[in-house]
Amino acid sequence: MKKVFLSYLLALLPLTLIAQKPVPMKPRVLISTDIGGTDPDDNQSMAHFLMYSNMFETEGLVSSPSYGFGTKRHILDMIDLYEKDLTKLSQHLKDYPTPDALRAVCKQGRQGAAPFKGYSTATEGSDWIIKCAKKKSEQPLWVLVWGGLDDLAQALHDDPSIQSKIKVYWIGGPNKKWCANPYSYVVKNFPNLWFIEANGSYNGFFSSNGVPDSLNNRNYYDRYIRAAGHLGKDFKNYYKGNVKMGDTPSLLYMMDGDPNDPFKESWGGSFEKFDHSPSNIFNRNTTLNDTVGVYSVMEFHLKGPKVNIPVDSACFTMTVQAQIGEQKWPGHYLGNGNYVIRYIPKQTETLSYTLNSTIPGFPQQSGKFVVNNSWPGKRGVNDFKLGANWYTDRRDPSLFDGRQQGAKTVLKWRSAALLDWAKRWSWLY
Structure with a gap:
């Protein structure tokens, strides 16, 4: 009965709203997350990632808690839940990675804040970033950072050559506050890095402004997740099931259209260049x-x-x-x-x-x-000068959601993304 009801709701949605442009080739992704640290929304985003992991070539899952007590054990716990739900997911789509394949790329990164210089000593996580970046491939390695930049800064310090082999989508904002030192090191020493700094745009994904009541933060769990599968039962442990998932736009960006074009509209936001931080x-x-x-x-x-x-x-x-x-x-x-x-x-x-x-x-x-x-505001004499491939939230006032710059570039697609996810939740009933 639940499946029938959900199918009915999805059928009511205009096809133009849920349209998503396919990505021509599975992107190579490495996620650096502070899961288990200061904010449980990383667990929510990890559940989303695992349910869509058939769309990525996952090369790394790195625990990088600048603050808090997160470890790679928190990632492994989520993979354990995914393993229990995998049979049902695989009945609908192929190419889901095996749980052991995901476990093999889980690595422990830095725990605790980096010193003033922005880096310290290599970690299992930073070494893994280097190894994956240097793998022979026609595609870049996309480093999706859900927390601090500590392990990325360490990897760039230890092997600067990877700068030309990676592209970064960073959920900044409060995460930037926690890693002022590694951010300053990266922006000063690697201005030619390809880098999306999303300080405000991602907030559109947990805004309920103008979205249907069934899709707002409080109601989505009871309407669509309903403790579906092991991942669904676990989801209730984070914000009592209220949807936040501030890191998810980095995944949505990789799922929709051409990730190499940050100017395009996409589920994960649209960005513009900036040349000074x-x-x-x-x-x-x-x-x-x-x-x-x-x-x-x-x-x-x-x-x-x-x-x-x-x-x-x-x-x-x-x-x-x-x-x-x-x-x-x-x-x-x-x-x-x-x-x-x-x-x-x-x-x-x-x-x-x-x-x-x-x-x-x-x-x-x-x-x-x-x-x-x-943001980024007027120029100052001490600003960091950036290269040609740094991107950030759009400054158009019409794209603000409240005080969050560029957030409507994500909010615009929130309903489509959540309804697409609702279909996958229905597979787990």
Whole structure:
């Protein structure tokens, strides 16, 4: 009865809405995820990936938790659920990868934030990125980053030649906030990388603005998933089944049309070029007279006591009072009495902060600054200069969803993507 009802609902949808242009060749993908870390939406997106994994040549699943306690075990747990549902999925479509094939490409990446220089030591995950990138192929390796850039930055540092062999779709926004140091390393040292930086667009996938009531975040589970299969039963454990899946647009982008063309409309968004990534350097306390753009890199430099600790040691704390509450960030010692910390704001607001350390004589200080909704905004003297293949959220005001830049380029296709997924859920009843 459930299958009949779902088929009826899908039949009511206009064919033009669910139209999806086929990708000419299965893309080679490597997913870097902070699953099990600070945000359970990665589990939701991993369920989506596994149910669509027949559409990809999956070369890597890397656990890269900049913060939190995620490990590759969290990926393996999701593959275990997929294995239990695979028989039903395979009755409808061929080419689903075997669970063992997916397990073989699960790798552990960096756990914990990278130091100020943006990289540290190689991990199983960063080495795997290099190995996959250097594999002989007519296609690039698509690195889909659902969390921090730590393992990607490490791989680029360890083997810069892979820059020309990979293309990156990064779910930035709050993830950018967690990895200010590796982001700064990548953007400064690899300006010729092919890179989509989606800071606002992906938000369109968990917006319910203008979507049918049955497809809003709260109702989708009860209407379409209904604990279908083992993946469906597990889905209820994340946000009580409310759909967020902020990382899923990276997959949708690879499923629709030509991923090599970021200007086209696609289920995963449409993007435009940008040639500078804003960077602001402060050698003083900031005040309410200081305004920075959202998602921009901020560096606070301090002079203090010369201490006998290793260069790039985390030795002081920036405590930020934001709308979501208090957060603490590590600052680093550069040697010769020089201290520095990077910070990236994720939304429009007025922030206050303090800088403190247990080091005797450390110049404790506090300040405030204003964050506006301008990305990438006006040019500044300290901005990172980008090459010809960096792309980001569209600036057209008509494509904003609330304050989220470019989000309507994803929101436009949200219903189509979710209804297509509903069909696959029906296979698991």
